[in-house]
Amino acid sequence: MDRGTIYNLILLICLIAVQILICNHIHIFNVAVPFVFIYVILRLPMTLSTNWLLTWAFLSGFIVDLFSDTPGVNSLSCTLMAIAKRPVLYAYIPRDDRTKDIQPSLANLGFADYAKYLLTMTVIYCFLVFTIEYFSFADVKEIVIMASSSSVLSFGLLLGIDSLMVTKRD
Amino acid sequence: MRYSAWFVFAFYVIISLLLLVTGNNYQRSVYLTSANIVTGSVYKGASQVSGYFNLRSINRDLQANNALLQNEVLNLKNQLAQYRVLASDSLLPITYSDRFGYVAAAVINNNTSHPKNFFTIDKGSKDGIKSGMGVVDHNGITGIVNVTGPHMSRVISLLNETQHFSVKLKGTEFIGSLCWKGGDPTIGYVEEIPRHAEYNLGDTIVTSGYSTTFPEGIPVGKVLARVKSGDDSFFTLKVKLASDFRSLSTVRVIKDIYKTEIDSLAEFDELKLD
Numbered sequence: 044m045d046r047g048t049i050y051n052l053i054l055l056i057c058l059i060a061v062q063i064l065i066c067n068h069i070h071i072f073n074v075a076v077p078f079v080f081i082y083v084i085l086r087l088p089m090t091l092s093t094n095w096l097l098t099w100a101f102l103s104g105f106i107v108d109l110f111s112d113t114p115g116v117n118s119l120s121c122t123l124m125a126i127a128k129r130p131v132l133y134a135y136i137p138r139d140d141r142t143k144d145i146q147p148s149l150a151n152l153g154f155a156d157y158a159k160y161l162l163t164m165t166v167i168y169c170f171l172v173f174t175i176e177y178f179s180f181a182d183v184k185e186i187v188i189m190a191s192s193s194s195v196l197s198f199g200l201l202l203g204i205d206s207l208m209v210t211k212r213d
Numbered sequence: 214m215r216y217s218a219w220f221v222f223a224f225y226v227i228i229s230l231l232l233l234v235t236g237n238n239y240q241r242s243v244y245l246t247s248a249n250i251v252t253g254s255v256y257k258g259a260s261q262v263s264g265y266f267n268l269r270s271i272n273r274d275l276q277a278n279n280a281l282l283q284n285e286v287l288n289l290k291n292q293l294a295q296y297r298v299l300a301s302d303s304l305l306p307i308t309y310s311d312r313f314g315y316v317a318a319a320v321i322n323n324n325t326s327h328p329k330n331f332f333t334i335d336k337g338s339k340d341g342i343k344s345g346m347g348v349v350d351h352n353g354i355t356g357i358v359n360v361t362g363p364h365m366s367r368v369i370s371l372l373n374e375t376q377h378f379s380v381k382l383k384g385t386e387f388i389g390s391l392c393w394k395g396g397d398p399t400i401g402y403v404e405e406i407p408r409h410a411e412y413n414l415g416d417t418i419v420t421s422g423y424s425t426t427f428p429e430g431i432p433v434g435k436v437l438a439r440v441k442s443g444d445d446s447f448f449t450l451k452v453k454l455a456s457d458f459r460s461l462s463t464v465r466v467i468k469d470i471y472k473t474e475i476d477s478l479a480e481f482d483e484l485k486l487d
Contacts, residue, residue: 112329
């Protein structure tokens, strides 16, 4: 295992701990829940093969599911989000030799492109999670409110986490 | 994308879907729940820190509750003394205190943000906890034990949209069915109360005692308002729940010494009917 992988693995464990011990208990106005553990999936470099990306995504979702008693909800959402990662990123930046092996981050993409990428992915994830979990219980309006408010909250937090990463490396 | 990636993708999606479909409330395996040994230990460690956060309010509740109970004990002692004079001890029926036992447990993980919420307690089958037992805290009912590991159990919270509890208006025999409909963790609904039932806002709702899970008369909540119901012969009441599910800390699991006997009778009935 190279250094980058070990670093990402430690980051994933820390963020899953934050997710299950803190974020899962935050429920602002009974609608918004922040999701921070997806940061690692969004951050993994584009050199990583799709097979490994999907494996990272599925396993992170599975562990979070295990801790929050929501079998299948996060693992399915993470897998579906991971498959959308490449198309979403290359919808905002051109796919050329320079960006082929890029690691999506604030420092590498610049604020505008990274914010668009991050927001799209967060929105995809939150809509998936709430649609899957509340499918038979809540109506569309409630799902949209919960997913949108959670997206905004998660987006803000993830942007914060990423800027912390940048300062750490400088 | 390579051919193999689609294969891996399909594989993970199918596993997730299987987990979604089979991972319902009544699964028997403890390994895929928060009561398994790994998740249980993590939550136990974390709750040793977070357990201190709500101590002040819990202490206040306990003191109030303790004072009430002491009064009640005195009243009951007086009453018992009067009855003892009237009847010989041997003729007294088995009382609730003989029939029901309690095991105290700490809540090590608790959720209120999902449509199906569960919480995890630090007592398991080695402490005599079994699936189906009722769980209460010092304010009122909180849930029913779902799966048990040797040292940990997962409890279906009252805040679980699949769960219904038999309740009644205190002091009457008007029975209803308590459920939670998502959103606010302090609000529940009592459905199917007969139209002719009389009540006042602020009246207490208690358990009906029509099951081996909860004894009769455990507080559930207080009536807030009447809600329109689709059926004309019944109505629904909006209830402020007695327990604060955001700060569950110590709970008691209820053991009914008649449970196996009553359940085996019910099974016997079912066998006969089949």
